[in-house]
Amino acid sequence: MPARRGPPARRPRRGSSRGGRVEAAWKEFVASFARASMVPPADGGLAAVEAAEGAAVLLLAPQQTLTFTGKCRLRCLYGAVRLLGFAVASHQPALPVFSPATHCALTLETLPPARPPGADLRQLRAAARAAMRAHGVRRHARVKAMARFAPDCALVLLEHLDTPVTRYLLSHPPLSRLFEPPVSPAPGPVPALPFSQQRKEESNFTPEDAVLASVGIVKCSAEHGLLVSESMVLALEELIQACCAEDEGVPLILVCGPKNTGKSTFNRYLINLLLNRLPSVEYLECDIGQTEFTPPGCVSLSHVTEPLLGPPFTHQQAPRRMVYYGLTSCEQDTERYLDVVKSVFNSYKKEVPLVVNTMGWVKGEGLLLLIDLIRLLCPSHIVQMDVYDWKAMVPLSPDYVHLTAGLYTKGKQQAKCRQMRASGAEPWSPSEGAGDAPEYKLLYIHPEFPRAGAAGEARVHSSILRDAAILGYLGQLQCPDVGALLPLHSLLPYQVPFRAVALRVIHTDVAPNNTLYALNASWVGLCHMPDEVQGQGEAPVLLTQTPVCDCLGFGIVRGVDMEKKLYHVLTPVPVEKLRLVNCLLLGSVAIPNCVLVGQQGVQGEIPYVTSDYNYSIMGSGKLRKKHFKRREFDCDYT
Structure with a gap:
């Protein structure tokens, strides 16, 4: 597709956290506004009314939008609305919606309603009123909402949302303001002001904002939402x-491009659009650094049937097939990475469309590896994302891929000389690099959101998102009922005999007598090998090579009992799957620092954490950069 120049660059997005705490008096002020009746905006804007405690009815006029941050449960009572590409109609159940400050804000927009044939205004009003009554909307709220009712409007019920996963995420100080709106342009924290001054400073805070705040969302400027470029619209239509x-x-469909160009957001938008028309979509995750449905370090194939209305840490789920690579970058072992992708891809049955996400490593060997991946997967469409005036990669046309050698495959030109070799091992080559040129359609997209292509900022951001994904996974350990959070050290772990599982450290060489030291207090993949585990006596079973095997989930080895020969493993994986686990893989993916440093109820010295560490020891540099020091292993394994 020829390049299309979009509109001028927009202003940079503002910060992702809000400084300062709101005083109790200001909370009362917000609550008083939330109890107010219908807000009749003079400019014909949004209309909101408190429907019940922790709930609000939102009336959207035709072609009206609401861009917001926060979290809530959304149900369309009348008409239809669209959220990140997914159309929500009145017959659908309520959907959890997450719009954190770490990502572009979600935008709710009105869609033309599908009216019943022959329905008049009285019947439409009766249907809207009945829907509100059925979902517990108070009478005064129904009256106020119907005063502004129009046949082409949309009525949406927003309810306060509190889940074990989000409560666990927000309990950690680094993420405690995850769902708060962006800060003002002025740098530094927002000072806490007396109540009278706050009313003056917050003169733009309307009663409508208070109604939304009572639910848990905050209206923000449209520039904080997803900016859909013209090239993106054309690609999505095709x-x-x-x-x-x-x-x-x-x-x-294979989606590729440099870091921080919006590949993941595009994938969610595309999947949501497809789910409007298809019952399911398959998703192949090849980006081991920024995974969508699993903790980082995995290649996985997921069956998607529900819309994606939030970032990865809000929809962690068990994929159809998953292999734990163990690192967040494949530069250390690209050949094993391709073997893992090939193994997972073989599980795809080609019954529904497949969306493939790839890494942002598109320079040097990364581009050659992407060419190998294209030859392996044989896509029908390639979506290449790049930014204006920052060409990070050449257009991946079929002719270019056909002629260019990959990291392990040959292009057409090089394949002619293959028979001239008298000896030497042949490279791994799924298509041998010869034959006809690959047949796929290349769709070129220019993202237009602020700071698109700023890879340096993406790297800092990536570590935060990886930690959030792990915390979202660990949040599944919490009780599903709303109640007090349970610290991880208070949960009962599983006991696993040494002889029942084999061990393997993926990312580095560890002496056999030090393997248990490395394993203790570590994040591990719980895997299943087809071969039986065979050990000698009660000693730990150690593997000499990393197997390419199914990963059934993850856990934390929170202790090693040397007397009873047991591993103590904490995991949310159900028992029926745990019976299949016979291998523990330890990679470079670490438990987030806040889990160990911020343990509730621990007095005195924190287990596994020390402030006295010799950074001259080889291998300590990366931990030092993260301001985290692992404790010397001189403690009990209990």
């Missing part, structure tokens, strides 16, 4: 048409 056409086969 992909939707290809996926819904019944006579062209099942599309395989």
